[in-house]
Amino acid sequence: MKKIAVLIIIIAFALMSAYGQNDSAPIEPKCKLEVEDVKNDGGTKAEVYITPQNNPEEVDEYNLKIFSEFEGQKRKLKDIKIINNQKRIRIPVNTDNVNTNVIAEVYVQQEGQSVKINSASVKTKGAWFDIKLINSFVAAIFFISLIMYLVSRARKGGSLFVRKIPGLEEIDNAVGRATEMGKPVFYIPGLSTIRDVATIASLNILRSVGQKVAHYATPLKVLNRDPVVLGVAQEVVHEAYLSAGRPDLYNEDDVYFAAGSQFAFASVAQGAMVREKPGAVFLLGMFWAESLILAETANSVGAIQIAGTDATAQIPFFIASCDYTLIGEELYAASAYLSRAPKLLGTLKAQDYFKAVLLAVTILALITNLIGIDFIIDYILK
Amino acid sequence: MNFWKRRLPLALTVIYGLAGFAMQIIPALNGYRDIQNSWMPILFGFSIAIGVASLTKYHFTKMRRQPEERVYSIITFISLVVMAVAGLIGMSQDGGVFTKLFDNLFSYVYVPLQATIFSLLAFYITSAAYRAFKVSEWISTLLLVSGFIVMLGRVAFGPLMVFGKLSEWIMAVPTVAAMRGLLIGIGLGIMATAIKIILGIERSYLGGE
Amino acid sequence: MGTILWSTFAVFLTLSIFSFLIKDNPFYKFAEHLFAGISVGYLVVITFTQIFIPRVWKPLMNSIDTGNILRSAFLIIGVFIGLLYLSRASNKYSWLSRYPISIVVGFGSGFAIAPSLNARVLKQLHSTVVEDGQSLLNIQKIIAFFRDPSFSSLYNATYGPLLVIGVLVVLIYFFFSFKNDNPVIKYTRTPALLYMMVGFGAAFGYTFMARISLFVDRMNFILNRWWPLIQNKLM
Numbered sequence: 134m135k136k137i138a139v140l141i142i143i144i145a146f147a148l149m150s151a152y153g154q155n156d157s158a159p160i161e162p163k164c165k166l167e168v169e170d171v172k173n174d175g176g177t178k179a180e181v182y183i184t185p186q187n188n189p190e191e192v193d194e195y196n197l198k199i200f201s202e203f204e205g206q207k208r209k210l211k212d213i214k215i216i217n218n219q220k221r222i223r224i225p226v227n228t229d230n231v232n233t234n235v236i237a238e239v240y241v242q243q244e245g246q247s248v249k250i251n252s253a254s255v256k257t258k259g260a261w262f263d264i265k266l267i268n269s270f271v272a273a274i275f276f277i278s279l280i281m282y283l284v285s286r287a288r289k290g291g292s293l294f295v296r297k298i299p300g301l302e303e304i305d306n307a308v309g310r311a312t313e314m315g316k317p318v319f320y321i322p323g324l325s326t327i328r329d330v331a332t333i334a335s336l337n338i339l340r341s342v343g344q345k346v347a348h349y350a351t352p353l354k355v356l357n358r359d360p361v362v363l364g365v366a367q368e369v370v371h372e373a374y375l376s377a378g379r380p381d382l383y384n385e386d387d388v389y390f391a392a393g394s395q396f397a398f399a400s401v402a403q404g405a406m407v408r409e410k411p412g413a414v415f416l417l418g419m420f421w422a423e424s425l426i427l428a429e430t431a432n433s434v435g436a437i438q439i440a441g442t443d444a445t446a447q448i449p450f451f452i453a454s455c456d457y458t459l460i461g462e463e464l465y466a467a468s469a470y471l472s473r474a475p476k477l478l479g480t481l482k483a484q485d486y487f488k489a490v491l492l493a494v495t496i497l498a499l500i501t502n503l504i505g506i507d508f509i510i511d512y513i514l515k
Numbered sequence: 516m517n518f519w520k521r522r523l524p525l526a527l528t529v530i531y532g533l534a535g536f537a538m539q540i541i542p543a544l545n546g547y548r549d550i551q552n553s554w555m556p557i558l559f560g561f562s563i564a565i566g567v568a569s570l571t572k573y574h575f576t577k578m579r580r581q582p583e584e585r586v587y588s589i590i591t592f593i594s595l596v597v598m599a600v601a602g603l604i605g606m607s608q609d610g611g612v613f614t615k616l617f618d619n620l621f622s623y624v625y626v627p628l629q630a631t632i633f634s635l636l637a638f639y640i641t642s643a644a645y646r647a648f649k650v651s652e653w654i655s656t657l658l659l660v661s662g663f664i665v666m667l668g669r670v671a672f673g674p675l676m677v678f679g680k681l682s683e684w685i686m687a688v689p690t691v692a693a694m695r696g697l698l699i700g701i702g703l704g705i706m707a708t709a710i711k712i713i714l715g716i717e718r719s720y721l722g723g724e
Numbered sequence: 725m726g727t728i729l730w731s732t733f734a735v736f737l738t739l740s741i742f743s744f745l746i747k748d749n750p751f752y753k754f755a756e757h758l759f760a761g762i763s764v765g766y767l768v769v770i771t772f773t774q775i776f777i778p779r780v781w782k783p784l785m786n787s788i789d790t791g792n793i794l795r796s797a798f799l800i801i802g803v804f805i806g807l808l809y810l811s812r813a814s815n816k817y818s819w820l821s822r823y824p825i826s827i828v829v830g831f832g833s834g835f836a837i838a839p840s841l842n843a844r845v846l847k848q849l850h851s852t853v854v855e856d857g858q859s860l861l862n863i864q865k866i867i868a869f870f871r872d873p874s875f876s877s878l879y880n881a882t883y884g885p886l887l888v889i890g891v892l893v894v895l896i897y898f899f900f901s902f903k904n905d906n907p908v909i910k911y912t913r914t915p916a917l918l919y920m921m922v923g924f925g926a927a928f929g930y931t932f933m934a935r936i937s938l939f940v941d942r943m944n945f946i947l948n949r950w951w952p953l954i955q956n957k958l959m
Contacts, residue, residue, distance in 0.1 A: 175545025231543065259543025269842050270540050273706070276841075280710055295900050326559075327720060327825060328832035330708045337719045360566030361559075361828070364812050364821055368722030386576045390569035390764075396632035397763035400741070400756045407748045422636065429639040432646070443701045445694050449924035449931075453658065454643040460920070461697045462898045465704030468717065470900075476716045478901075484707040485901045488700070491849060492895060498853045499861055499888065514850040524822040528830035535834025551831065553779065554802040558824050560775040561806030563767055565821075568813060570764055587753050591761035598765025606773050617769070623730035624737065625766060628759045630942060631741040637939035638745055640932055654921050661925030666932045685926045688883060692890025693923030695848050696916075699891070700898040702844025709833035709840070720829045721822055 160191045162241040162248075165221075168255040176231035176259025183239065184221040193217055195239050196247065199226055202234035210235075231259045268513055275490075280483040287479035295481065300439050300457035301470050304338070304415075307437040308345045311412025316436075317352035318342065319411040321402065321427060322366055323418020323442070324358045324395060330465070331443045332362055335418035336369050337468035338441075342415060343373025347382055355388040356405065358398045363390050399423040403430040416440040416455070417464065420447045428454035441467070525715050532713030570595070661685055728953055735950050738942055852891045860884030890919040 163186040171178035183197055199211040210226060226235055236254040240247045287293055311318045320342055322335040339355065346353040355370060357363035367388045374383040391401040403426055406414065414431035416424065416438065424440075424447040431438045432454055440451035441459025451458040459467065469477035498509035538548040574588035598620055605613035644662065647655045667675060668682025711717035737758070740751035780803065787795040805827065811820035853860060861884055869881035897916035902909050 173542060175542040175548075177545065231545075259545065261541055261543050263540070263542045266540055266838070266842075268846065269838050272846070273536075273540075273837055273841055276706060277710055277714075280707070280714070284714075284716065293901060294903060296902070296904055298900075327829055328555075330705045330833070330836060333712065333717065333720055333829065334704075334708060337717070340719055357569075360562040360564075360569070361809070361825060363569055364562075364565055364809070364818075365720050365722065365825060367812075368818075369719060372722050386573050389573040390566045392570075392760040393566065393763035393765075393767035394629065396629045397759045400628070400632050401760050403744070404748065404753065404756045407744075422633065425636055425639045425643060426632070429643055443704065445697050445701070446927065446931075448697075449658070449662075449928040450640075450643065452921075452924055453647045453655070453928060454639075460898075462700035462704040465701075465708050466900050468719070477711070480707055480711050480716060482901045484703055485899050487707075488703055488895065488899065491699075491703075491845065492892065495849050495852060495892070498849075499859075502853055502859045503861055503863070510850060510853055514846050514853065520819045520822070524826040527823060527826040528833075531827050531830030532834035535831040536837050537834075539835060539838035553783070553799070554805070555828065555831075556775045556779045557799070557802040558806045558809070558828055560771045560780070561803075561809045561824075563771045565809055565812050567764060567768065570760070587757040590754060590757040594758050594761030595765040595768075596761075598762045599768040602765065602769030603772060606769075619726075619730050620762060621766070623734040624758065625762050627734040627945070628737055628741065628755060628762070630938070630945075631738045632759075634935075634938035634942045635741070635745070636935040640928075640935045644928070644932070654917060657918065657921040658925035658928065661922040662929035662932065663925075665926045665929030669930065669933055682926070682929075684879065685922060686930070688886050689890055689919050690923040690926040692887045693894055693919040694927075695852065696891045696894025696897075696919070698844050699848050699895060702840045702848070705840045705844070706837055709836050712829060712833040720825060 160187065162187055162192045162195075162243070162250050164195055164239055164251055166237055166239055166251045166253045168235055168237050168253045170235075170255050170257050173260045173263045173265060176257050177228045177233070179226045179228070179235040179255055179257050181224045181226055181235070181237045182221055183215055183224070183237075185215070185217045185219050187217065189217045189219065192241055195241055195250075197224070198238045198240065199224070200236045200238070201226075201228045202236060203228070203230045203232070207236075228257060231257060233257050268515060276483070276487050279487055280480050283483040283486070284476045284479035287475035287482070290475075293475070293478040293482055295466070295470055295478065298459065298463050298466065298470055300441060300459040300463065301338075301467055303437070303439060303457050304342060304471075305345060307413035307415075307439055308342065308349060308351060310437060312349040312351045314412045316412030317354055317409055318346055318413045318415070319402075319406060319409075319431070319436070320353060320355045320415045321418070322355065322357065322362055323416075323420055324398060324423065325362075325419035326359045327361045327365060329419050331419040332359075334464045334467060335441075336362075336365060338415070338417050338471065339366060339369050340373050341471040343370045344377045347374040347377035347379040350379065350382060353387060354405070354409070354411070356391040356398070356402050357389065358391060358393070358395070360390060363388065395421060395423055399426045402427055406430045406434050406436070410434045411436045413437045413439070416442075416451070417459065417467075418442065420444055422447075425450040425454060431455075521721070524721055525718070529713055529715060532709075536713070567595070661689075728957060731950050731953055735946050738946065848891075852888055855884075860888050889915070894919055 165184040165186060167182040169180050169182070171180060181197070181199060183195065185192065185195060194217055195215040197211070197213050197215050198209065201208050201210050210228070211224065213224070215222060228235060234254055234256050236252065238249055238252040240249050308318055320339055322339055323329070323332050325332050327333070343353065353370065355366050357366055367385055370388050371380070371383050374380050391405075392398040407430065411431070411434065414427075414436040416427055416431070417440065420427075420442050421444065424442065424444075428438055428440060428451055438455035439457045439459075440455040441464040442448060442451065443461050443464055445461065448458065448460055466481055469481040494509060494513060498514055501507075501509060534551070538544045538551070570591070574591055578585045578588045598617070601613045601617040601620065605611060605617045608614065644659065647659050664678055665682040665685055667678040671679040671682075708717060712720070737755050740755040743749055744752040780799065784796055784799045787799065805824050808820045808823050811817045865877070865884070866881045869877040893912040893916040896908060896912045897920075899909060904910060
């Protein structure tokens with residue numbers, strides 16, 4: 134009896150195992166799928182993580198499809214084969230719009246058919262604050278309040294000293310000399326667009342030059358490469374002549390569009406200089422390689438050259454070639470320096486104070502860094 | 516009238532300035548940034564018309580005033596019109612006569628002229644160096660000596676290799692320090708000017724005070 | 725044949741430009757005026773094909789097709805504001821062009837503040853304190869120099885301090901509202917000029933050979949590309 138029972142059990146196990154071998158239990162393709170919105174971004178990025186949960190022998194590859202859904206329009210962003218190496222894989226996703234649904238779907242091939250085994254989705258969100266930018270934000274707000282404070286103080290009549298800037302000091306002499314020689318004054322407000330802050334700084338100086346030129350009744354030619362700058366330069370010169378009481382001297386054709394490209398401009402400008410022989414040439418604003426062509430031609434016709442740019446690559450050429458050069462920041466200081474308007478002097482003062490604070494912070498950072506404290510480097514000057 | 520001519524443009528500057536600042540600081544506004552930026556090329560595109568108009572007007576006046584120079588102004592006109600027409604018509608009919616003309620004008624006129632004007636710098640840089648050499652101020656001398664060392668350093672061989680090392684040092688230490696100091700100052704200058712514009716302190720771009 | 729004619733014309737233009745170095749002359753004037761016209765014509769074409777069509781016309785048509793009213797309205801307003809530039813042609817209404825200018829300048833300025841602070845100021849100051857994770861004022865390197873004086877250990881020891889001093893003095897040089905007799909300003913002035921002039925000189929020297937090679941390139945064009953063409957034709 135006992136033997137029969139043992140036999141039955143053995144047969145039963147044998148049958149069971151045979152059954153299992155015959156019809157191998159259907160493997161269930163599985164994977165873990167995570168879709169996450171990227172934090173601190175503009176709300177267009179997401180990340181998809183896929184972690185295979187089968188052996189490579191069971192499922193050798195997964196097919197990951199990523200879609201974006203925005204305002205009812207579904208678009209396929211990615212369709213990738215993920216080789217199963219049982220590792221978690223990260224796939225960054227970029228969408229075009231904020232608040233987009235990012236949908237990830239995973240398929241595997243079963244009996245020649247693609248079968249969806251998992252899906253997940255997330256809605257991208259824009260952050261209102263990027264923690265990585267907090268130092269810039271605080272510094273910018275600090276700077277703005279410093280400017281506002283010093284401007285209001287300057288308006289109340291606090292005296293503000295500005296050191297001598299030789300290039301700006303010489304503007305008068307240069308115009309005066311051109312007048313004595315009976316020669317025109319040339320002004321080039323750089324070759325960049327009005328969006329370039331250097332161009333705006335230059336237009337400020339143009340205003341002063343325009344006033345002086347009008348005062349002496351010396352001809353002024355302003356050569357432009359950017360059409361918008363041209364329009365503004367015309368207005369600036371016109372207003373300068375008006376304020377000097379000589380609107381009759383203003384001729385719109387003296388402020389003109391010379392050419393449409395960098396070197397075409399250089400060729401027109403050097404031609405004009407050689408033919409009209411200006412007594413003074415102002416090259417102020419943003420320049421590229423043409424800087425030296427303009428400066429050297431001006432020199433060859435015997436003009437006093439006053440140059441200034443914030444293009445660090447061109448400063449050496451101006452220094453080598455020109456009589457006076459405004460170096461970098463001096464170009465921006467010009468408007469306050471020339472007009473002596475309290476509010477502009479106030480900003481200049483604010484700029485100095487802000488720089489002094491930054492210098493102090495840097496020196497402090499250097500010292501603390503020596504004794505192994507990295508706080509300033511890690512959080513303020515990063 | 517003052518409102519339309521002065522105040523409203525100023526207000527627009529303030530609004531757009533703040534918007535521009537906000538779009539850099541607040542990531543959620545990134546989407547609007549691209550939309551807003553799409554205006555910039557449009558505005559630039561229309562400004563070209565002013566350029567063409569100014570150039571035309573300038574040359575017309577010049578033709579009247581200096582009849583002996585007339586032929587040159589005519590050359591400018593013709594080349595402008597031919598280039599523009601060939602390009603615009605050529606665009607719609609690929610491989611046609613106009614496309615060929617435009618391509619040739621570009622490769623055999625525009626490009627060589629550009630390269631040649633650029634290459635004039637070989638002469639100008641030499642004459643600038645020569646003049647700096649004649650000036651006896653210590654500043655120019657320093658500039659020239661350092662320039663000379665770096666120039667030799669770039670082509671150094673054999674016993675001149677010492678210039679190579681020296682120029683490496685010049686490029687890595689004093690040059691980096693000077694340029695970095697300048698850049699920081701310029702960055703601050705740009706910021707200050709931008710803030711002045713947004714606060715309405717700086718108004719030169721509107722023609723004056 | 726066409727290629728030869730065009731190439732010869734290009735050579736003629738090249739020589740016309742070079743003739744300016746001797747004296748202004750009709751050939752140069754011709755080339756200059758031709759270039760001015762061609763460059764503006766090219767600008768017109770580029771504006772139309774690379775700005776107007778792809779960035780105005782197509783997006784506008786696209787957004788109208790897809791019924792995106794907001795976007796198309798936005799583009800149309802942009803075009804309208806752009807058109808205001810054309811008011812410059814009239815004396816009476818030229819002030820209308822201030823609107824696009826205000827927008828461009830305002831937006832550009834606001835947009836520039838944060839990046840300029842970040843990239844030009846804070847990052848630069850950061851790399852003046854540490855470089856590649858190492859402090860620039862590294863006492864270990866100075867000690868290493870005294871232990872084993874050599875050119876390379878001298879370079880290593882002085883590299884950081886000299887760099888830091890340079891950046892600081894150049895920064896101080898551009899203070900505008902402090903008097904010159906302020907001791908900090910007074911004693912850093914000469915070192916700052918020293919750094920800057922050596923730096924500018926280096927930039928000058930570095931570019932020198934590149935500029936010379938531009939001329940060599942032009943000569944190459946004439947002697948090695950154009951001349952063989954002519955020779956082939958003649959022989």
